[in-house]
Amino acid sequence: MEKFKLSELLEYQTAYTQILDYECELETILAIKKDENWPLRRQMSAAWLKGLSDEYKINLNSKESATKKSNRLREEGNVFYCSKSPSKTENMFKAGQQYTLAIFAAAPYTEALALAFANRAMVLQELGYYRQAYDDCICALETNQYPMRLIHKIKIRQAFCVYYLQDAKKLELHLTELEKCGLNESYKQRVDELQKGLSSIANEIIKETQDNDKEDMSLTETTELVDSKDATRGRYVVAKRDIKSGEIIFHERISAFVPVEGTQICQQCGSVFIIPIPCHACNGKVIYCSLKCREDQAKVHQNECVGYCLGLFEQIGISHLALRILLEEFPQISPILAHESDIKNVWKELTTETSHLNTKTEVNYVKSLRLVSHFQKMSLSNKIWFAVIADLLAVYLKEYTPFFHNTSKSKIKQSDWESLISALILRHIGQSISNAHTCSSIAPTCYDIRSSTVKYGFLLLPNMWTKPFHLRQGMLHVLGEVGEVSAANIPYLSMLNHACNPTIRPRFSGRNFSALADRDIEEGDEIYNCYTLTYRNSMSVVRRDLLKEMYHFNCECVHCQQSDPDAAYVRVFFF
Ligand SMILES: C[S@@+](CC[C@H](N)C(=O)[O-])C[C@H]1O[C@@H](n2cnc3c(N)ncnc32)[C@H](O)[C@@H]1O
Numbered sequence: 001m002e003k004f005k006l007s008e009l010l011e012y013q014t015a016y017t018q019i020l021d022y023e024c025e026l027e028t029i030l031a032i033k034k035d036e037n038w039p040l041r042r043q044m045s046a047a048w049l050k051g052l053s054d055e056y057k058i059n060l061n062s063k064e065s066a067t068k069k070s071n072r073l074r075e076e077g078n079v080f081y082c083s084k085s086p087s088k089t090e091n092m093f094k095a096g097q098q099y100t101l102a103i104f105a106a107a108p109y110t111e112a113l114a115l116a117f118a119n120r121a122m123v124l125q126e127l128g129y130y131r132q133a134y135d136d137c138i139c140a141l142e143t144n145q146y147p148m149r150l151i152h153k154i155k156i157r158q159a160f161c162v163y164y165l166q167d168a169k170k171l172e173l174h175l176t177e178l179e180k181c182g183l184n185e186s187y188k189q190r191v192d193e194l195q196k197g198l199s200s201i202a203n204e205i206i207k208e209t210q211d212n213d214k215e216d217m218s219l220t221e222t223t224e225l226v227d228s229k230d231a232t233r234g235r236y237v238v239a240k241r242d243i244k245s246g247e248i249i250f251h252e253r254i255s256a257f258v259p260v261e262g263t264q265i266c267q268q269c270g271s272v273f274i275i276p277i278p279c280h281a282c283n284g285k286v287i288y289c290s291l292k293c294r295e296d297q298a299k300v301h302q303n304e305c306v307g308y309c310l311g312l313f314e315q316i317g318i319s320h321l322a323l324r325i326l327l328e329e330f331p332q333i334s335p336i337l338a339h340e341s342d343i344k345n346v347w348k349e350l351t352t353e354t355s356h357l358n359t360k361t362e363v364n365y366v367k368s369l370r371l372v373s374h375f376q377k378m379s380l381s382n383k384i385w386f387a388v389i390a391d392l393l394a395v396y397l398k399e400y401t402p403f404f405h406n407t408s409k410s411k412i413k414q415s416d417w418e419s420l421i422s423a424l425i426l427r428h429i430g431q432s433i434s435n436a437h438t439c440s441s442i443a444p445t446c447y448d449i450r451s452s453t454v455k456y457g458f459l460l461l462p463n464m465w466t467k468p469f470h471l472r473q474g475m476l477h478v479l480g481e482v483g484e485v486s487a488a489n490i491p492y493l494s495m496l497n498h499a500c501n502p503t504i505r506p507r508f509s510g511r512n513f514s515a516l517a518d519r520d521i522e523e524g525d526e527i528y529n530c531y532t533l534t535y536r537n538s539m540s541v542v543r544r545d546l547l548k549e550m551y552h553f554n555c556e557c558v559h560c561q562q563s564d565p566d567a568a569y570v571r572v573f574f575f
Contacts, residue, residue: 006315013388023376026347026423045392052310063107070106093462096123100456108280114146134161135291152181168201236497243521254511256328257488268293270510272441275457282308300327303401322428329365341411367491373430390426394418435494439508441485499528499557500535540565
């Protein structure tokens with residue numbers, strides 16, 4: 001089949017699909033499936049995906065060439081590791097970078113990969129990144145190709161790392177393993193030292209506290225949600241008490257996010273400052289900052305890994321976030337749906353505000369399902385366009401992932417499941433258009449966060465550190481560049497209406513969002529976000545058009561109602 005772009009496929013499918021204009025996503029999906037030419041168009045979607053898959057297989061590097069490249073990069077790392085000039089620490093960072101590149105280059109389950117991880121662990125341990133070094137040892141071992149003759153080396157490394165991490169339980173375990181290894185005198189001495197160390201560690205597991213483990217501050221501690229009953233203005237958020245400027249109004253965990261194309265961030269916690277652990281099954285297109293994050297994201301990634309290999313997500317824009325919302329959150333409710341057999345009832349349950357499910361506020365997915373969408377206001381051709389993408393993603397999930405494996409046990413027919421899932425993706429697409437947020441992060445100046453040249457991760461940039469975690473004096477300014485790193489679903493933040501002079505200052509930290517008060521707020525005041533540019537950096541006419549086009553309302557905020565709403569902008573930018 002001739003190779004064609006996704007946009008061409010969508011154009012063709014949209015032009016040849018004729019349906020009535022429906023207000024609801026499920027009806028739209030069911031209508032396009034009733035069309036007599038539908039089976040043929042479905043085949044086209046499946047063939048298009050197969051084309052991507054065939055192309056991927058053709059371009060796949062051979063195991064031999066991957067091993068050759070990885071070994072070469074590791075040897076380059078070894079040269080830095082052994083060299084003492086100009087500075088040992090700097091060479092250590094450079095070795096760490098080369099070993100990371102060797103990890104990315106290696107094929108899965110090979111000795112080259114095992115050695116690349118083991119060598120990086122050695123450098124990370126010396127640099128003081130003990131948690132990361134420990135993870136690398138596990139990565140080396142899980143290849144099942146780490147040479148048995150070197151096993152004592154990696155075991156002692158693990159033992160030293162957990163000693164520095166003050167984890168008595170793990171240290172005990174590794175010391176027992178080492179006893180069985182038949183060690184020479186020098187290793188025996190090291191084990192003795194560690195045995196002594198063991199008795200000095202408090203007998204508790206010290207949990208590394210990460211910013212991302214922070215408890216969610218109750219969203220409704222300082223604010224409450226009000227329903228204006230006005231179809232456009234909808235729900236909004238007000239202060240429940242006086243809030244001081246700079247105070248945190250609320251914290252919220254980002255429910256789902258996708259990195260902006262090419263951005264090197266952990267796909268689970270959103271951290272930028274990491275030493276990456278790549279997923280080898282998708283050639284390192286997805287990275288994590290730790291094995292814990294890899295494990296926590298596994299259920300989502302098993303349904304995306306092939307899509308990353310095929311380059312599918314690069315082509316579907318905001319629909320990737322819609323798919324991610326579904327993959328992250330739908331499993332929370334699938335057991336609740338087990339007793340249902342009619343998808344129209346299921347749909348009602350999922351989308352009606354007064355349904356039984358919607359009262360379960362402890363189920364996070366409910367918050368996403370309740371987000372506003374202007375699907376009804378989309379043109380019919382846009383509805384069909386997005387419906388075709390949603391259906392294509394259902395085909396992808398069915399043909400290339402285990403997503404539908406569990407659904408076979410329910411009372412809903414398999415074909416109905418597909419329609420339901422397409423309809424949910426379609427709903428999340430509409431919601432993401434009106435609610436998605438772009439998250440930003442600080443990154444070192446001069447290093448493009450989207451560039452593969454920093455594949456080895458910011459923590460291995462030598463010129464920032466004197467030693468790990470000690471920022472070199474006078475280097476704070478190099479951390480001065482803020483860039484957009486991901487598109488995210490943040491349901492409570494999405495309840496805030498827009499004003500061109502917003503009340504909140506957003507702060508992103510990995511997967512945590514905090515809304516800070518930009519000025520003193522009085523009890524009962526509405527709390528506003530800004531969806532576009534603020535009055536300080538744009539003309540009102542520009543904002544008005546954007547808000548109308550994207551969010552379907554006319555801005556009548558306090559600032560825009562002033563006699564000269566552009567005075568501040570003109571003052572700053574023209575004089
Ligand atoms: C992100 S949602 C905000 C929460 C929304 N009010 C709700 O009920 O879910 C964006 C939508 O809220 C409405 N909206 C937001 N700010 C508004 C404003 N200043 N005036 C009128 N409607 C507004 C528009 O319908 C817009 O598309």
